[in-house]
Amino acid sequence: MNNDIKTIQVDVAVIGSGTAGLTAHKAARLHGKRVLMMESGPYGTTCARVGCMPSKLLISAAEAAHAVTAAPAFGVHPGPLRIDGQQVMARVRSERDRFVGFVLEGVEAIPDEEKLRGHARFIAPGKLQVDEHTIVEAASVVIATGSSPIVPPEWQAIGERVITSDAVFGWTDLPRSLAVVGAGVIGLELGQALARLGVRVTLFARGAKVAQLTDPLVLAEAGKVLAGEFDIRFQTSVAHLAKTDDGLGVLLTSRDGEGKEKTEQFEYVLAAIGRSPNVHGIGLETAQIELDRHGVPLYDKHTMQCGKSAIFIAGDASDELPLLPEAADQGRIAGDNAARFPEVLPGLRRTPLGVAFTEPQIATVGATYQQLCITHAGRFAVGAVSFGNQGRSRVMLQNKGMLRVYAEFGSQRFLGAEMIGPRAEHLGHLLAWACQAQLTVHAMLDMPFYHPVIEEGVRTALRELALHLQNDPGNVPACADCTPGA
Numbered sequence: 001m002n003n004d005i006k007t008i009q010v011d012v013a014v015i016g017s018g019t020a021g022l023t024a025h026k027a028a029r030l031h032g033k034r035v036l037m038m039e040s041g042p043y044g045t046t047c048a049r050v051g052c053m054p055s056k057l058l059i060s061a062a063e064a065a066h067a068v069t070a071a072p073a074f075g076v077h078p079g080p081l082r083i084d085g086q087q088v089m090a091r092v093r094s095e096r097d098r099f100v101g102f103v104l105e106g107v108e109a110i111p112d113e114e115k116l117r118g119h120a121r122f123i124a125p126g127k128l129q130v131d132e133h134t135i136v137e138a139a140s141v142v143i144a145t146g147s148s149p150i151v152p153p154e155w156q157a158i159g160e161r162v163i164t165s166d167a168v169f170g171w172t173d174l175p176r177s178l179a180v181v182g183a184g185v186i187g188l189e190l191g192q193a194l195a196r197l198g199v200r201v202t203l204f205a206r207g208a209k210v211a212q213l214t215d216p217l218v219l220a221e222a223g224k225v226l227a228g229e230f231d232i233r234f235q236t237s238v239a240h241l242a243k244t245d246d247g248l249g250v251l252l253t254s255r256d257g258e259g260k261e262k263t264e265q266f267e268y269v270l271a272a273i274g275r276s277p278n279v280h281g282i283g284l285e286t287a288q289i290e291l292d293r294h295g296v297p298l299y300d301k302h303t304m305q306c307g308k309s310a311i312f313i314a315g316d317a318s319d320e321l322p323l324l325p326e327a328a329d330q331g332r333i334a335g336d337n338a339a340r341f342p343e344v345l346p347g348l349r350r351t352p353l354g355v356a357f358t359e360p361q362i363a364t365v366g367a368t369y370q371q372l373c374i375t376h377a378g379r380f381a382v383g384a385v386s387f388g389n390q391g392r393s394r395v396m397l398q399n400k401g402m403l404r405v406y407a408e409f410g411s412q413r414f415l416g417a418e419m420i421g422p423r424a425e426h427l428g429h430l431l432a433w434a435c436q437a438q439l440t441v442h443a444m445l446d447m448p449f450y451h452p453v454i455e456e457g458v459r460t461a462l463r464e465l466a467l468h469l470q471n472d473p474g475n476v477p478a479c480a481d482c483t484p485g486a
Contacts, residue, residue, distance in 0.1 A: 006134055008116075010036045012338045013128055013138035015120045015282065017107060018045045019324050020315025020331035021144035025110070027335025028142075035339075036138070038130055040119035043107045044100040046146060046316070047324045054096040054169040055189055059357050061088045062196035066359070073397055083198045085174030096169055122283035126310060129283075140310040140338040143297070144331060145278040147316035151271045158241050161250045162269045165190060174199055179252050179266040181238055185211045185356040187272030188226065192358050195230035202231040202264070204238055204254055211356040214370035215418040217384070221402040222420040225360060241269060277319045287311055294319065302346035304334040312338050323354060351436040355425045360387070360401040363428030366416025366435040372406055380406050380415060383441075383465025387421045390457040398422035405431070405461045412440045412469050417461075423454055430455065441466050 011033035014025050021037060022045070028035045047053060068081045107115070118131035128136040149164035156162065165186050176199065180191040183205035195201040210222040226232055235257035242251045244265060253263045277296050284291060289306040290298045296319045297306040304312045314330035316322045333347030356362035372380050384404045393399040401421030407414050417431045434444050441462055449459050 005129075005132065007137060008036065008134060009137045010034045011139050012036070012142065012335070013038065013120075013136050013140075014142045014144060014335070014338075015128070016144035016146055016278075016315070016317070017043055017115075018144060018146045018315060019047060019327040020146075020317070020334070021142070022103075022106065023328045023331030024142040024144055024312075024314055024335030024338065025114070027332045028339040029114075031336070031339035033339045035114055036116055036136060037110065037114060038116045038118060038120040038128070038136070040117070040131075044103045045324075048099040048103045049096070050166040050169055052324060053099045054092055055165070055186075055193075056357060057092040057095050058088075058168070058197075059189060059193045061091070062193035063359070065198070066196045070397065083174070085197070086172060088197060089171050089173060092169060093172075120282065122287040124286055125288045140312065140341045142331075142334045142338050143279070143282070143306075143311065143313040143317050144315045144334070145282060145317045147275040147277050147319075147322060149271060150274045150276050155241055155269070155271060158243055158250060158269075159247075161243070161248075161267070162241065162271060164271055168270070175267040176200060177249075177266045177268075178202075179204065179250070179264070179269045180272055181269065182272035182274070183210055183232070183234070184272060184274065185354075185362075187270070188356055188358050188362075190270065190272070191232075192226065192229055200266075202233065202266070204236050204252075205232065205234045206237045208234050210420075211358070211362045212354045212364050212368075213362060213418055213420070214364075214368045215404050216369075218369075218402050218404050218418045218420060222362060225400045225420060226358060229359070275316065275322055277317045279317055302333075302349060303337055303344050304330055304347070305337060305344050310338070310341050321352060321354070325350070325353070351432045353428055353432040355428055357425070358420075360398065360421050361424035362420045363424035364416070364418050365428050365431045366414075367406065368416060369404070369406065369418055372415060376408060376415070379409050381409060381465055381468035382406055383461045383463070383468060385457045385461040385464070387454075387457060390454065390460075392452040392454045392456065393422050395452065396422065403427070403457060403461050405458075405465050407441045407465050407469055409469060412442060412466075414439055414441055414444060421454070421457070427454065427458060430458065441469060 012028040012035045014021050014037045017037055017039040025035055025037045068078050071078055116130055120128045120130045123129050126138055178199050178201050180187045180203040191201050191203045210219055213219045236254050239255040240253040249265050249267050250269045251263055251265055253261055255261050279296055289309050289311055297313050299306045299313050304314055312334035314334040315327035337344045351366050354364045382404055387393045387401040388399050403419040405417045414434050445462050449456055
């Protein structure tokens with residue numbers, strides 16, 4: 001062992017300085033503990049640097065372009081649409097850097113003695129080695145190492161023309177063409193945004209899954225609506241990738257559900273097939289904790305404790321819900337429990353809420369349809385509304401999509417919802433609050449509904465759900481929502 005290695009003793013060691021790591025660090029400090037946060041990569045969270053904030057900047061530019069093309073339907077005729085790709089990406093990068101700057105200011109405010117640069121790995125349950133310079137002995141440890149985009153090795157061999165979403169926000173101009181592989185939230189958001197900004201985009205999806213949706217009827221509606229926006233090919237896989245002769249593009253061979261192959265050329269291929277927790281290469285085999293088949297520590301989702309150990313996990317590393325609010329909540333719980341160990345208490349886990357900022361937007365709230373088919377088989381009812389003829393949606397020419405809501409027979413408690421529709425980010429919050437408050441469907445219907453608003457569609461779905469809770473679900477009349485009293 002290198003004799004120049006120094007040893008530091010702390011109460012809580014936090015591996016990672018993303019959203020979960022920063023929150024865990026802060027939570028542990030509030031207990032008056034000696035805390036050390038270790039980071040091997042750049043400071044600045046995934047959300048601010050390459051995630052939710054820069055993607056929304058790109059989406060906002062796309063919405064502005066789409067508003068121009070949609071205006072004639074209202075009798076408004078603007079001049080010819082011109083998209084300056086360099087200006088679009090300059091604003092994305094500038095505002096992205098501003099958001100990252102806010103995060104960096106927070107990191108800089110942390111005392112130097114509480115930060116350590118380098119790659120940390122376990123060499124024993126309570127002992128970490130950071131690069132070749134420091135041994136950290138900690139009473140408890142929080143793993144907050146985040147996640148990384150998945151790119152198959154054979155795709156990586158193609159070179160810089162196969163990219164992940166991280167690379168998009170470093171562009172100085174828009175490409176002419178892009179193949180997107182994967183119909184998850186990242187692939188759909190970036191694919192649709194770039195298509196609206198004039199990029200020739202084709203999205204390849206191995207199955208029929210759309211974002212985080214599981215309800216078959218909402219899935220079918222989402223597939224139909226989004227495929228009307230840009231080129232989406234469901235049940236189509238990527239059979240082969242190759243460089244073009246000039247090295248300035250990629251030849252992509254796809255294979256559809258009938259086995260037919262087609263080769264096309266794109267300037268870039270965006271791999272959006274998922275993210276993998278960064279739990280490999282940190283010495284978990286020496287941490288004496290149980291791992292799942294993917295190498296992720298087994299943990300209690302209410303305490304974030306790994307088994308009965310003094311090791312806790314938070315954020316994307318936990319492989320649960322790769323969302324910023326979840327990372328913050330998990331980090332807070334992990335930091336609290338790491339600081340008070342061996343006393344470990346359950347923390348607040350909020351009602352799950354996921355949003356994809358496509359157009360129309362996609363949202364899931366509480367228990368999904370797929371989950372309820374397992375946990376409440378034969379014991380939950382469904383209500384629905386189409387936004388096709390919903391008043392406020394038609395006024396805005398955003399009348400596409402569907403909402404399905406779920407409740408438990410007997411208790412009539414609201415359990416969750418899945419939707420694609422206008423301003424679903426707001427409907428999702430409304431329903432998530434109701435779900436966390438454990439409201440019944442009748443209590444929700446007692447709440448005020450203004451007119452004309454999209455929320456009237458929620459009321460229509462809830463009214464149908466209320467009928468299904470007391471009647472034969474196969475024989476429920478439709479319910480219009482054209483007036484507040486309907």
